[in-house]
Amino acid sequence: MFIELDLQSETPIYTQLVDQIVEGIACGALQPGEQLPPIRSLAEDLGINLHTVNKAYNLLKQEGLLQVHRKTGVIVQPGEMPGVTEAFEEKLRRQLRSLAAAAAVRGMAEEVFAQESRSVYRDIITNRGGE
Amino acid sequence: MFIELDLQSETPIYTQLVDQIVEGIACGALQPGEQLPPIRSLAEDLGINLHTVNKAYNLLKQEGLLQVHRKTGVIVQPGEMPGVTEAFEEKLRRQLRSLAAAAAVRGMAEEVFAQESRSVYRDIITNRGGE
Numbered sequence: 001m002f003i004e005l006d007l008q009s010e011t012p013i014y015t016q017l018v019d020q021i022v023e024g025i026a027c028g029a030l031q032p033g034e035q036l037p038p039i040r041s042l043a044e045d046l047g048i049n050l051h052t053v054n055k056a057y058n059l060l061k062q063e064g065l066l067q068v069h070r071k072t073g074v075i076v077q078p079g080e081m082p083g084v085t086e087a088f089e090e091k092l093r094r095q096l097r098s099l100a101a102a103a104a105v106r107g108m109a110e111e112v113f114a115q116e117s118r119s120v121y122r123d124i125i126t127n128r129g130g131e
Numbered sequence: 132m133f134i135e136l137d138l139q140s141e142t143p144i145y146t147q148l149v150d151q152i153v154e155g156i157a158c159g160a161l162q163p164g165e166q167l168p169p170i171r172s173l174a175e176d177l178g179i180n181l182h183t184v185n186k187a188y189n190l191l192k193q194e195g196l197l198q199v200h201r202k203t204g205v206i207v208q209p210g211e212m213p214g215v216t217e218a219f220e221e222k223l224r225r226q227l228r229s230l231a232a233a234a235a236v237r238g239m240a241e242e243v244f245a246q247e248s249r250s251v252y253r254d255i256i257t258n259r260g261g262e
Contacts, residue, residue: 011225019232022229022232022233022236023232025232025236026231026232026233026235065236081236081237083237083238084234084237085237092230092233092234093247093251094142095226095230096230096247096251097150097154097251097254097255098154099223099226099227100248100251101150101153101255102153102219102223103215103252104157104255104256105153105156105157105196105212106212106213106214106215106219107212107215108215110249110252110253113248113249114248114249114252115245116223116224116248117227117231117248117249118241118244118245118248120224120227120228121234121235121241121244121245123228124228124232124235125235
């Protein structure tokens with residue numbers, strides 16, 4: 001699994017980790033049932049705290065994207081992925097709202113904002129099956 | 132200025148404050164040159180820490196959306212708003228990417244994601260000049 005962290009970023013490390021795992025699943029780089037590195041070894045590889053990896057894994061477990069087994073370790077959800085729940089939609093809209101407001105204030109037009117959203121989504125998906 | 136905070140939210144208070152001020156500017160509820168409450172009184176009104184308000188105001192000042200004057204206090208940028216810089220576009224795309232990946236994993240189609248983005252943007256803008 002290829003993870004790239006920006007330790008200078010204002011985005012918390014665990015959030016970057018969550019984002020990259022989710023993106024990996026979305027683009028197919030991480031397959032259902034695929035094993036993720038154990039907490040300790042991922043923390044060592046990335047030079048970050050155990051708790052940071054643990055926090056990211058736990059969040060993804062709570063969201064139903066990962067499963068954590070005592071024996072087999074951490075794997076990508078092998079069964080059905082969580083769908084678009086009402087809670088997810090609400091959170092998504094709240095976060096999009098924040099981005100849309102920032103874009104609108106800077107004079108980015110609705111059409112451009114929608115187009116950016118579309119192109120970013122497409123960009124992730126077209127990496128599916130890629131290297 | 133109407134600010135509503137969710138103290139139970141996982142979103143930090145200062146971020147919520149930043150978001151709502153930006154949205155206020157985007158929808159026209161906050162006009163260029165308009166005075167914002169002094170740090171101390173806003174903190175008291177909202178029952179939050181001085182430093183939290185200070186952090187939000189400072190961030191918005193750095194982004195060029197607010198001006199902070201010794202004498203006249205905090206006002207909405209009366210001159211030209213910052214435009215869509217390369218740095219802004221990069222940050223926007225990174226944040227959209229995180230949302231798009233989460234949506235894609237849950238099976239939300241590209242079209243639906245783009246439509247959500249558009250509708251959220253429109254929603255903010257159509258509040259312009261509203262109550």
